[in-house]
Amino acid sequence: MKFYVNARYLIVPIMSIITILGVLIGGAYAWVGVALFGINTVIDTLTKDIHLRADFDSQGESYGIKTFQYGIMYFMLPVFIALQIALAYRIFQFTAATPVQIDLFYGIAYQSGISGINLIGAVLSSGLWAGLGIIYGHELSHNKKEGFLVSRLVMALSGASHFTYAHVYNHHLDLGHEDDPATAPRGRNMYAHAWLSHMGQSRYSYNLEEGRLKKQGKSTLNVDNRWILGYLYSLPSLVLFVWAGGLIGIAALFAVWVIANFLLEALNFMGHYGLIRTHGLPVEHRHSWDNDSVFTSWFFIEIGRQCDHHVRGETYFWELDDVKGPNYGIGYFSLFVIALIPALFRRYVEKHLANWDEKYATDDELAIAAKFS
Amino acid sequence: MFKIFKPSPTSYQVKLAGSNTEFSVQRGDSLLNSALSAGVQWPFKCKVGSCGTCKCQLLEGKINPQLDFSYVLDGSEIQQGYILACQTMLKSDLLVSLDLDK
Numbered sequence A: 001m002k003f004y005v006n007a008r009y010l011i012v013p014i015m016s017i018i019t020i021l022g023v024l025i026g027g028a029y030a031w032v033g034v035a036l037f038g039i040n041t042v043i044d045t046l047t048k049d050i051h052l053r054a055d056f057d058s059q060g061e062s063y064g065i066k067t068f069q070y071g072i073m074y075f076m077l078p079v080f081i082a083l084q085i086a087l088a089y090r091i092f093q094f095t096a097a098t099p100v101q102i103d104l105f106y107g108i109a110y111q112s113g114i115s116g117i118n119l120i121g122a123v124l125s126s127g128l129w130a131g132l133g134i135i136y137g138h139e140l141s142h143n144k145k146e147g148f149l150v151s152r153l154v155m156a157l158s159g160a161s162h163f164t165y166a167h168v169y170n171h172h173l174d175l176g177h178e179d180d181p182a183t184a185p186r187g188r189n190m191y192a193h194a195w196l197s198h199m200g201q202s203r204y205s206y207n208l209e210e211g212r213l214k215k216q217g218k219s220t221l222n223v224d225n226r227w228i229l230g231y232l233y234s235l236p237s238l239v240l241f242v243w244a245g246g247l248i249g250i251a252a253l254f255a256v257w258v259i260a261n262f263l264l265e266a267l268n269f270m271g272h273y274g275l276i277r278t279h280g281l282p283v284e285h286r287h288s289w290d291n292d293s294v295f296t297s298w299f300f301i302e303i304g305r306q307c308d309h310h311v312r313g314e315t316y317f318w319e320l321d322d323v324k325g326p327n328y329g330i331g332y333f334s335l336f337v338i339a340l341i342p343a344l345f346r347r348y349v350e351k352h353l354a355n356w357d358e359k360y361a362t363d364d365e366l367a368i369a370a371k372f373s
Numbered sequence B: 001m002f003k004i005f006k007p008s009p010t011s012y013q014v015k016l017a018g019s020n021t022e023f024s025v026q027r028g029d030s031l032l033n034s035a036l037s038a039g040v041q042w043p044f045k046c047k048v049g050s051c052g053t054c055k056c057q058l059l060e061g062k063i064n065p066q067l068d069f070s071y072v073l074d075g076s077e078i079q080q081g082y083i084l085a086c087q088t089m090l091k092s093d094l095l096v097s098l099d100l101d102k
């Protein structure tokens, strides 16, 4: 049981490494990260009706091994760095016009040089998998000291180091209210949300630092300013890609960051779309959507158990459970595909919102909801 | 509410000043969660260190803060020893003061 409970969260680490190998082997394999996303969407959709609970032994203790899970989360930092280096290496070869040919590396065949089309595959693969940094960046933003810095660094690889502060101090406090940029109000589409939420959280993080430094009598322009520091953490990526490919390098890194941040905000979008909370009242299970289909649960290390997470924010992901909160009933991959088409998403979500209004909302929350319809 | 736990090297004792409430905290558990599981009506809201509801004053003992308190507590509170119980791990036995009527 212990092995199964801990090993099931290894899907992303394993697939990330496969993606890196794909970029390094080159040729059509550079697309492997994209292909995996497609396959995952199919698996997630086919298994959407399987919902499992968290597993505890007869004493009520979780089977999750903290040292192991933390080890994996920390290990993912060098994995995501390796992914960027692999892409930078391909950018370098592309701009240096390295001839496209099969070479051997310790007896393993790989394609030296890369065609434009396969470079696009490498960029898309890297962006999608870099975007999954969020599942570790998120978990570590809550859990304990050194984890916070690792969270900042993982997020910095996607130019999103501000997330760590904004998530804890803004999103968890202001959830379901217009003061929370990460909660999408009814009627907003995922594309608009990605932009507004990203900018809103970064602005919040800036204001937070400004306030803190002012209290200490320091100026905002300061390396003590963790908003600035967060962007400085992203500088090594920028230097690497400029060095690897000049303007092409910058364009590639920008594409990776856009895709990664889009995925991050997609998770925020799916986790809270249209849900409302009267400000100042406690956050309850009804203020989040759960996505706990089996594949989503394992792949996204239970980040879909939003209802429980927002009430017990200190709880490790492997202990989060079904709390009978609002639930889309499908996984994140399937929902993401629906949300990519705003008109389709609006239609899909209608019945879920109506159900929320009827079963979960308080009168005050309904009054706020009425303003959106 | 009075609880006695066998002292063990893996846990610390916490006393609330001005009351006879005492509870133990296992290593690795937060001050807030241990208080709640001991039945203390400790006020809290977010449990992630962002709302400040769980704050209390540390009178004696050493802690290991899990998050920077300065976003939630102001300078004078920090100087007076205020801490956020949900983000506090223990390094020794503690004496804390908590306004339970909040």
Ligand code: FES
Pocket: B043, B044, B045, B046, B047, B048, B049, B050, B051, B052, B053, B054, B055, B084, B085, B086, B087
């Ligand atoms: S419960 Fe919110 S800061 Fe501790």
